[in-house]
Amino acid sequence: xxxxxxxxxxxxxxxxxxxxxxxxxxxxxxxxxxxxxxxxxxxxxxxxxxxxxxxxxxxxxxxxxxxxxxxxxxxxxxxxxxxxxxxxxxxxxxxxxxxxxxxxxxxxxxxxxxxxxxxxxxxxxxxxxxxxxxxxxxxxxxxxxxxxxxxxxxxxxxxxxxxxxxxxxxxxxxxxxxxxxxxxxxxxxxxxxxxxxxxxxxxxxxxxxxxxxxxxxxxxxxxxxxxxxxxxxxxxxxxxxxxxxxxxxxxxxxxxxxxxxxxxxxxxxxxxxxxxxxxxxxxxxxxxxxxxxxxxxxxxxxxxxxxxxxxxxxxxxxxxxxxxxxxxxxxxxxxxxxxxxxxxxxxxxxxxxxxxxxxxxxxxxxxxxxxxxxxxxxxxxxxx
Amino acid sequence: xxxxxxxxxxxxxxxxxxxxxxxxxxxxxxxxxxxxxxxxxxxxxxxxxxxxxxxxxxxxxxxxxxxxxxxxxxxxxxxxxxxxxxxxxxxxxxxxxxxxxxxxxxxxxxxxxxxxxxxxxxxxxxxxxxxxxxxxxxxxxxxxxxxxxxxxxxxxxxxxxxxxxxxxxxxxxxxxxxxxxxxxxxxxxxxxxxxxxxxxxxxxxxxxxxxxxxxxxxxxxxxxxxxxxxxxxxxxxxxxxxxxxxxxxxxxxxxxxxxxxxxxxxxxxxxxxxxxx
Numbered sequence: 001x002x003x004x005x006x007x008x009x010x011x012x013x014x015x016x017x018x019x020x021x022x023x024x025x026x027x028x029x030x031x032x033x034x035x036x037x038x039x040x041x042x043x044x045x046x047x048x049x050x051x052x053x054x055x056x057x058x059x060x061x062x063x064x065x066x067x068x069x070x071x072x073x074x075x076x077x078x079x080x081x082x083x084x085x086x087x088x089x090x091x092x093x094x095x096x097x098x099x100x101x102x103x104x105x106x107x108x109x110x111x112x113x114x115x116x117x118x119x120x121x122x123x124x125x126x127x128x129x130x131x132x133x134x135x136x137x138x139x140x141x142x143x144x145x146x147x148x149x150x151x152x153x154x155x156x157x158x159x160x161x162x163x164x165x166x167x168x169x170x171x172x173x174x175x176x177x178x179x180x181x182x183x184x185x186x187x188x189x190x191x192x193x194x195x196x197x198x199x200x201x202x203x204x205x206x207x208x209x210x211x212x213x214x215x216x217x218x219x220x221x222x223x224x225x226x227x228x229x230x231x232x233x234x235x236x237x238x239x240x241x242x243x244x245x246x247x248x249x250x251x252x253x254x255x256x257x258x259x260x261x262x263x264x265x266x267x268x269x270x271x272x273x274x275x276x277x278x279x280x281x282x283x284x285x286x287x288x289x290x291x292x293x294x295x296x297x298x299x300x301x302x303x304x305x306x307x308x309x310x311x312x313x314x315x316x317x318x319x320x321x322x323x324x325x326x327x328x329x330x331x332x333x334x335x336x337x338x339x340x341x342x343x344x345x346x347x348x349x350x351x352x353x354x355x356x357x358x359x360x361x362x363x364x365x366x367x368x369x370x371x372x373x374x375x376x377x378x379x380x381x382x383x384x
Numbered sequence: 385x386x387x388x389x390x391x392x393x394x395x396x397x398x399x400x401x402x403x404x405x406x407x408x409x410x411x412x413x414x415x416x417x418x419x420x421x422x423x424x425x426x427x428x429x430x431x432x433x434x435x436x437x438x439x440x441x442x443x444x445x446x447x448x449x450x451x452x453x454x455x456x457x458x459x460x461x462x463x464x465x466x467x468x469x470x471x472x473x474x475x476x477x478x479x480x481x482x483x484x485x486x487x488x489x490x491x492x493x494x495x496x497x498x499x500x501x502x503x504x505x506x507x508x509x510x511x512x513x514x515x516x517x518x519x520x521x522x523x524x525x526x527x528x529x530x531x532x533x534x535x536x537x538x539x540x541x542x543x544x545x546x547x548x549x550x551x552x553x554x555x556x557x558x559x560x561x562x563x564x565x566x567x568x569x570x571x572x573x574x575x576x577x578x579x580x581x582x583x584x585x586x587x588x589x590x591x592x593x594x595x596x597x598x599x600x601x602x603x604x605x606x607x608x609x610x611x612x613x614x615x616x617x618x619x620x621x622x623x624x625x626x627x628x629x630x631x632x633x634x635x636x637x638x639x640x641x642x643x644x645x646x647x648x649x650x651x652x653x654x655x656x657x658x659x660x661x
Contacts, residue, residue, distance in 0.1 A: 056536065059529035130529050239542055239634055247634060251541065257525070261537035265451075273564060275435070291435045291451075291485040332564040335435050338450050338552040338575040341630045 034185045040175055042182040044069045052208055054218045054257045058127050064143060064196045066203060069180040072381075074201025076176065077194060079380040082166050083149075084111050084156035091149070091198065092380065094120040097373055100306030101205065106314025108155070116154040117280060119314040121299055122307050124372075127203035131262035135296045135312045138286040142199035147191070160191040167194065205378065207302050208257075210371030213363075218257070226366060229354055233363025236345070236356060245348065248326070248360055249339040259301035259367065266294045268330015268340040269311060275334055282312065291335050305368045323360050410503040411600030418603045419473060419501045421460065421509070422493035425453060425481045428613045431490035432481060438562055441555070442617050447625070448562050449553040450575070453481040453612065455652065456532070456548050457511045458519070460496070462598075463591055465505035473498045476519060478532035479610075493607070503598045509606055513653045514548035514586035543636050545581035549648060551615065552577045555625035576623075576631040578616075580645040585636075587653035594659055607660040614656035615648060623647070 044067035049058060060066055077083065078091040094108045095101045101123040103109075108120045118135050126133070132140055139145035149155040150163060167173045167189045174186040181193050208214060212230075215221045226234060234240075236248040238256075255261045264283040272278050275290040284293030296312045310316040316325065329342035345356025354362075372378050411417075425432035427439045432453065438446045460473040477496050484490040514520075519533060521544075527534035539546050554566035557574045566573045598604050616623050623644065625631060633648075635641045 054525060056525040056534060057528055130534075247632070249632075252537075255536045255539070256541055258536065262535075263537050271564075287483075289483060289485050289489070291483075332566070334564050335451065336566070338554070338566070338577045338630070339632070341575065 034187075037174055037178045037186065038184050040178045042178060044180060044182075047071055047204070049204070049206070051206070052218060055206075055208060056128055056258070058203060059130060060203065061141065061143065064199060066200055067180060069176070070197050070200040071204055073173075073176040073180045074197035074199070075377070076173075076381050077198050078201050079382060082170075083158060083163060085158040085162075086111050089156055094155075095123050097378060098306075100124070100303040102307045104308060106309050110152065110155040111157045114154045114157070116152070118312045119309065121297070122303065123202055123205050124207040124302055125258050125300060126205060128258055129260075129262055132264075132297070136283045136286045137264060137297060142202050143192075143195045146195035146198045146202075163194060164189060164191055205372075207369055207372055210369035211302070212366040212368075214369070216366075227362060228351055229359050230362040230366050232350055232356075233359035233361070234366075236360060237363055246343055246345065246356065248343055248345060248356070249341070250326075250360070252339050253298040253337075254301045259304075260298050262298070264292065264295040264297055265337045266333060266335045266340075267296075267326070268333065268336045269315070269325070270294065270333065271331035272333035277333075280313065294333060294335060301364060302367050303369060305365050306370075319361060319364060320357065323357050323364075327357060410505070410597050415503045415600040416500040417503055417598050417600055419462070419498045419598070419606070420603055421473075421496045421498075421606045421608065423479050423495075423608045423610055424493045425484060425490065425610050425612060428611065431487045432484055432610075432612050433486060433490050434482070434484050436485065439613070441622070441625070442620060443622055445559060445626070446556040446562055447553060448555075448566075449551070449612070450566070451482065452550045452552050453484070454538070454550045455479050455513065455610075456515050456538075456546060457513060458516050460498075460511040461509070462501065462506045463508040463510060465507045465595070470510075471501060471506070473501065476515065476531070476533060478535070478538065501598060501604075503600050506594075506596050506598060508591040508593045508595075509659070510589065510591040512586065512588050513649060514580075515546045516586065517583045520545055520583055520586075540579065540581055542634075543581050545583070545585075545636070547579045547581045548585050549578070549580045549615075549652060551612065551648075557626040557629075574626055574629050574631065576625055577633070578631070578644070578648060579633050580648050582636040582645070584642075585645050585649050587649050589653050589657070592659040594661075605661065609658050609660055610652075611656050611658070615651045618651040618655060621647070 047066040047068050049066065051058070081087045081090040083090060089111050094103045096103055102120045106119060107115050107117060109115050121135065126142065131137060133142065133145045139148065150158050150160055167177070168186040174189065177183050177189050177193055180197060183189060209219060212226070216224050216226055232245060236245050237250040239247040239249065239251060253261050253263060253265055270278060272294060275293045278294040281293045283295040284290055305319060308317060308319065310319065310322045316322045326340065327343045327345045330336060330340045345360065348356035350356070350359055376384070430439065432449065434449050434451065438448045441447045456476060456478050458476045460477065462471040462473060464471065474496060479494040481494065515533070522533065524534050524536040524539050533546065538550070553576055554562055555574045555576060556562050558572035560572060562573055566575050594606065596604060633641045633644050636645065
């Protein structure tokens with residue numbers, strides 16, 4: 001009996017305390033009832049990607065066709081920190097526009113200052129990837145990839161049950177899910193819809209046509225040419241056989257037009273006496289095949305000048321360090337790629353006392369394309 | 385009497401119908417089945433294993449295969465037993481042995497399965513080596529994601545060609561053992577990155593004679609082996625792996641590289657691939 005009296009005494013205090021807090025908050029929005037969803041038209045408009053002839057075909061899943069409504073929903077989700085446990089991190093936190101869709105950190109930071117072990121990868125042209133995603137290729141599709149950061153304690157540290165609950169009680173997401181997926185009730189919102197929408201948005205992150213390289217090489221703009229040094233760099237990059245310039249062996253892994261081969265290679269970053277002797281097993285940690293240990297995905301070089309630091313662990317702060325690494329032939333290990341060899345680029349004498357390393361760097365800078373920064377479709381919708 | 389004639393007539397009709405529907409023992413006309421073509425890679429009599437195994441080259445030096453062994457085969461077809469008709473199976477396929485990290489992995493074949501192949505009698509199977517010129521004139525962006533030709537990593541822009549065969553590894557140039565020092569500054573071993581391509585590298589291959597009856601509901605299996613030792617050293621004609629610290633066939637216009645590419649493709653097309661069943 002005494003316990004009941006105690007409860008009666010405490011409740012008024014609690015009530016008062018809650019009242020105080022609530023007074024500081026804006027009035028809650030009127031609840032959206034399911035009947036409102038049904039009243040919203042469901043007429044998704046297909047989005048046809050207009051791609052330059054040079055680009056490959058994009059494989060769009062049959063069960064997740066591109067629609068304007070799905071892409072718009074995905075864009076909101078991409079920029080919304082609601083996906084993290086404390087509403088501090090969004091996809092955009094690690095894939096910033098200013099960072100060429102990376103965060104410019106060696107390893108990415110999640111909620112509560114938690115850090116992972118790898119650097120964030122650029123998402124430009126990620127919709128064309130067909131040999132796995134992440135540095136180790138552990139996700140086969142963008143839809144599957146989008147599942148992982150939610151649960152990862154070093155990223156969003158949230159769980160999908162909560163995400164679904166947040167989406168369902170949101171003041172605006174149910175309407176967007178209705179328009180994108182035709183749901184009739186907010187209870188029909190699922191994690192699969194969330195990942196599909198994010199994947200749809202990511203497929204639109206196409207970068208092409210704004211760089212000097214594209215304008216010269218693909219668009220063939222009249223009067224526009226490569227600077228001499230960059231042209232020499234391009235010749236070595238693509239192994240245009242020449243008596244004067246060596247083969248820098250770049251394009252085997254960074255193949256035009258996407259400037260990635262979608263492959264996983266050991267590029268000689270670390271010396272290893274045996275195949276188990278890698279701090280980060282990379283691809284091998286996923287395939288469980290030891291010959292894949294120490295291999296990582298070859299990232300796109302489009303906008304590479306914007307995405308420092310470099311490599312899966314951000315060990316190189318500058319692009320010059322990267323080129324110098326390749327020029328050295330890297331460190332020995334059993335499964336190092338056979339084309340990671342000493343290149344001798346420093347011995348190449350070019351214009352204005354520049355050498356082969358300078359030329360490769362000059363070429364890489366022709367891949368910079370900042371036109372996306374002014375593309376309204378890529379901007380944070382909560383700031384527009 | 386009329387009924388008796390009618391019965392005989394119906395009986396004859398049924399017999400004729402059943403005969404026409406079953407022209408041989410393989411199954412009714414129009415029946416189909418599946419054909420599976422398996423490829424395993426070997427080095428002589430040994431399983432072809434990347435990285436962890438070393439093999440003896442005929443010059444006595446040790447050799448290790450590093451990362452890639454793959455090739456395009458094209459125009460796969462079955463030869464019908466009667467006449468010269470062929471049953472087309474697959475236009476293009478890529479055989480990728482890049483996962484051969486152990487004997488167990490090497491024992492898993494690169495497998496091509498073709499559905500809906502007409503049943504019947506066949507006298508052999510045929511395919512060619514490389515990418516036919518009409519397909520080779522296209523670039524990866526011309527193909528859908530499920531086509532092996534859509535893979536930009538097996539296309540070389542500088543050649544305007546797919547790489548028909550890819551094989552890389554490390555060679556014990558100084559005879560002191562391979563270790564982990566391949567292609568590292570100061571190392572005494574040499575690497576090889578053998579890529580072939582260009583229309584001239586395409587090889588039409590002879591048919592593999594193999595009488596087989598395809599029966600409805602029975603998967604027909606062809607087992608092939610590809611001997612890498614033959615590809616790089618057929619008939620004792622050895623490649624000069626030690627001539628350069630990094631042997632890379634990257635110039636389809638240079639006489640040296642053309643000769644090497646031709647040798648590799650000839651060796652592969654003539655004797656490196658054998659049928660085992």
